Amino acid sequence: MHVITSAPGKVTLFGEHAVVYGEPALVTSIDKRVYVRLRLRDDKAIKISAQDLHIPGLIVTLREEEVILETDYGKVIPAISYIKKAIELTADYVGKFRGVDIEVTSDMPVGAGLGTSAAVAIATIYAYLQALKEELSKEEIARLGWRVEKEVQGMASPMDTSIATFGGFLYIKYRGSEVTLRRLKINTQLPLVIGYVEREFKTADMVKKVKVLYDKYPGIVKDIFSTIGRITEEALRALEVSDVIRLGELMNINQGLLDAIGVSNSKLSTLVYVARAAGALGAKLTGAGGGGCVIALAPGRSREVAVAMRLAGARTIDTSIGGEGVRVEKVINA
Amino acid sequence: MHVITSAPGKVTLFGEHAVVYGEPALVTSIDKRVYVRLRLRDDKAIKISAQDLHIPGLIVTLREEEVILETDYGKVIPAISYIKKAIELTADYVGKFRGVDIEVTSDMPVGAGLGTSAAVAIATIYAYLQALKEELSKEEIARLGWRVEKEVQGMASPMDTSIATFGGFLYIKYRGSEVTLRRLKINTQLPLVIGYVEREFKTADMVKKVKVLYDKYPGIVKDIFSTIGRITEEALRALEVSDVIRLGELMNINQGLLDAIGVSNSKLSTLVYVARAAGALGAKLTGAGGGGCVIALAPGRSREVAVAMRLAGARTIDTSIGGEGVRVEKVINA
Numbered sequence: 249m250h251v252i253t254s255a256p257g258k259v260t261l262f263g264e265h266a267v268v269y270g271e272p273a274l275v276t277s278i279d280k281r282v283y284v285r286l287r288l289r290d291d292k293a294i295k296i297s298a299q300d301l302h303i304p305g306l307i308v309t310l311r312e313e314e315v316i317l318e319t320d321y322g323k324v325i326p327a328i329s330y331i332k333k334a335i336e337l338t339a340d341y342v343g344k345f346r347g348v349d350i351e352v353t354s355d356m357p358v359g360a361g362l363g364t365s366a367a368v369a370i371a372t373i374y375a376y377l378q379a380l381k382e383e384l385s386k387e388e389i390a391r392l393g394w395r396v397e398k399e400v401q402g403m404a405s406p407m408d409t410s411i412a413t414f415g416g417f418l419y420i421k422y423r424g425s426e427v428t429l430r431r432l433k434i435n436t437q438l439p440l441v442i443g444y445v446e447r448e449f450k451t452a453d454m455v456k457k458v459k460v461l462y463d464k465y466p467g468i469v470k471d472i473f474s475t476i477g478r479i480t481e482e483a484l485r486a487l488e489v490s491d492v493i494r495l496g497e498l499m500n501i502n503q504g505l506l507d508a509i510g511v512s513n514s515k516l517s518t519l520v521y522v523a524r525a526a527g528a529l530g531a532k533l534t535g536a537g538g539g540g541c542v543i544a545l546a547p548g549r550s551r552e553v554a555v556a557m558r559l560a561g562a563r564t565i566d567t568s569i570g571g572e573g574v575r576v577e578k579v580i581n582a
Numbered sequence: 583m584h585v586i587t588s589a590p591g592k593v594t595l596f597g598e599h600a601v602v603y604g605e606p607a608l609v610t611s612i613d614k615r616v617y618v619r620l621r622l623r624d625d626k627a628i629k630i631s632a633q634d635l636h637i638p639g640l641i642v643t644l645r646e647e648e649v650i651l652e653t654d655y656g657k658v659i660p661a662i663s664y665i666k667k668a669i670e671l672t673a674d675y676v677g678k679f680r681g682v683d684i685e686v687t688s689d690m691p692v693g694a695g696l697g698t699s700a701a702v703a704i705a706t707i708y709a710y711l712q713a714l715k716e717e718l719s720k721e722e723i724a725r726l727g728w729r730v731e732k733e734v735q736g737m738a739s740p741m742d743t744s745i746a747t748f749g750g751f752l753y754i755k756y757r758g759s760e761v762t763l764r765r766l767k768i769n770t771q772l773p774l775v776i777g778y779v780e781r782e783f784k785t786a787d788m789v790k791k792v793k794v795l796y797d798k799y800p801g802i803v804k805d806i807f808s809t810i811g812r813i814t815e816e817a818l819r820a821l822e823v824s825d826v827i828r829l830g831e832l833m834n835i836n837q838g839l840l841d842a843i844g845v846s847n848s849k850l851s852t853l854v855y856v857a858r859a860a861g862a863l864g865a866k867l868t869g870a871g872g873g874g875c876v877i878a879l880a881p882g883r884s885r886e887v888a889v890a891m892r893l894a895g896a897r898t899i900d901t902s903i904g905g906e907g908v909r910v911e912k913v914i915n916a
Contacts, residue, residue: 465816465832471808472809474805478802497795497799498802501842502842504839505806505839508836508838508842509838510834521847521848
């Protein structure tokens with residue numbers, strides 16, 4: 249039996265960086281997904297084939313502690329760690345362990361800040377549970393996925409794995425070690441254009457850069473974060489009534505504040521301005537910045553905005569926000 | 583007898599737009615100046631020749647209420663209104679009226695937000711006083727100049743005319759109709775590169791645009807202004823100890839906040855980023871925005887920054903800040 253599951257990627261609509269300092273953030277799933285095709289094996293091996301993850305095709309077999317690369321080009325991508333950990337933790341959780349053949353495909357670029365690693369983890373957990381005929385609640389799946397991310401990365405926000413599990417919109421806020429995650433009841437399927445360029449810096453580097461600025465100008469940077477928090481709250485109200493004009497304006501204001509704390513750069517700023525010039529109601533970087541993705545809200549003008557961003561050197565993705573969470577795509581009894 | 587006087591232009595280092603909402607701004611003179619050459623006439627005519635004001639040469643004679651253009655290309659530039667009003671108000675103030683021949687030249691572009699109209703008014707008043715052998719205090723001259731600007735424009739800040747009169751650095755704050763103008767004792771002659779592009783909008787349009795945003799998102803925009811106020815206060819301390827690193831960083835933060843309130847644009851943002859890439863410690867738009875000028879602080883790297891900005895399509899000015907106020911350049915007894 250083959251099980252095919254999928255889980256969505258995500259973008260942060262409002263509040264990146266500020267969320268690290270106790271302000272709320274607003275995150276949404278997108279309709280681009282990671283697909284996991286899984287089949288139980290008779291032995292205990294985990295065989296992973298990762299295609300379309302924007303690296304050369306690669307087949308890896310993990311047997312006990314041994315790693316076997318079946319193609320020698322490309323390198324072991326981080327996705328593999330998430331898959332392996334997802335299988336291990338799920339097996340442990342349900343008290344059953346079976347080897348698997350796994351094939352992962354994605355219609356999103358990896359490492360662009362679209363939450364692909366969380367989507368891989370969640371889709372893998374879900375596929376494995378289906379194959380083992382084990383049922384867990386969505387909450388348990390999200391928590392398992394979060395553990396996967398924490399164990400692979402050292403630390404992680406529960407945000408990406410929650411979005412990958414539940415889909416839709418999420419309001420998130422940290423107060424010390426306490427996390428408030430609120431799933432929002434919002435019925436909207438707004439189109440979104442994502443433009444992405446190479447990231448020059450890792451998320452951790454960008455978070456550190458902001459910390460340095462914060463330590464040097466605590467009053468000023470704290471003020472900026474609290475303003476971003478206000479924007480996020482305001483955006484939540486705008487989203488609830490699908491007020492795209494306000495959402496766009498708030499995205500633009502948020503972008504300026506991200507520029508102020510030094511996480512935008514020349515390329516992202518150019519994408520933001522060409523998107524607006526091509527008709528976007530709002531455009532901003534999303535995620536950690538320093539390269540990566542820009543999102544543009546341009547109902548009815550998505551094509552023009554995508555073309556403009558491509559001309560400015562970005563790869564683009566046409567998507568919509570608030571897509572469904574993890575799901576079974578197909579069960580093939582063969 | 584010919585008198586030649588000059589008065590400096592200015593740039594806003596910190597706090598533009600926020601100053602309209604009660605926050606402080608920090609303004610400095612630059613070492614680019616407007617020159618006025620003045621000779622008393624035996625009749626009551628005011629004959630004005632405005633060269634180098636980045637418009638075709640133009641000679642205008644004002645006799646009673648009649649305006650005579652001595653060249654028919656170009657158009658009556660606003661500078662002429664300032665000169666005429668400066669002569670009239672000064673004559674009125676000292677109780678003497680004599681016709682004059684005036685020649686105005688400038689080593690700054692007009693209408694780029696560098697305070698040329700205030701410099702024209704102040705240099706004219708000063709030259710006229712010299713020719714009439716009347717002595718007024720600098721405070722009286724600054725006030726006269728402010729009246730000129732108010733009468734020509736309908737409303738005006740006393741900032742530009744104060745800077746043109748006194749030179750140096752000025753801290754300014756409005757509370758309702760009350761104005762605090764503090765001349766700062768700062769001994770620094772930091773280099774500054776100014777890049778300028780065509781303005782798409784007038785100052786009044788930009789102020790109005792901000793007002794619309796303010797009315798729509800009062801909490802958010804008020805927050806942003808108060809953060810800009812904090813930046814200005816912080817910059818004042820950095821300026822007092824010539825901490826160019828901090829000044830640069832604060833300029834960059836201020837730029838993001840100006841972007842947030844929608845007064846930057848694609849061209850200005852590009853100039854800001856190329857200046858930083860070419861080695862500027864900080865770069866921001868200055869003045870009303872929507873085109874106009876970008877200032878870059880790049881001690882030791884001014885040439886590189888100027889070249890980078892020119893390659894990006896700007897005209898550039900190499901200058902330094904904190905230059906001398908209005909002065910007599912020359913008296914020619916012929």
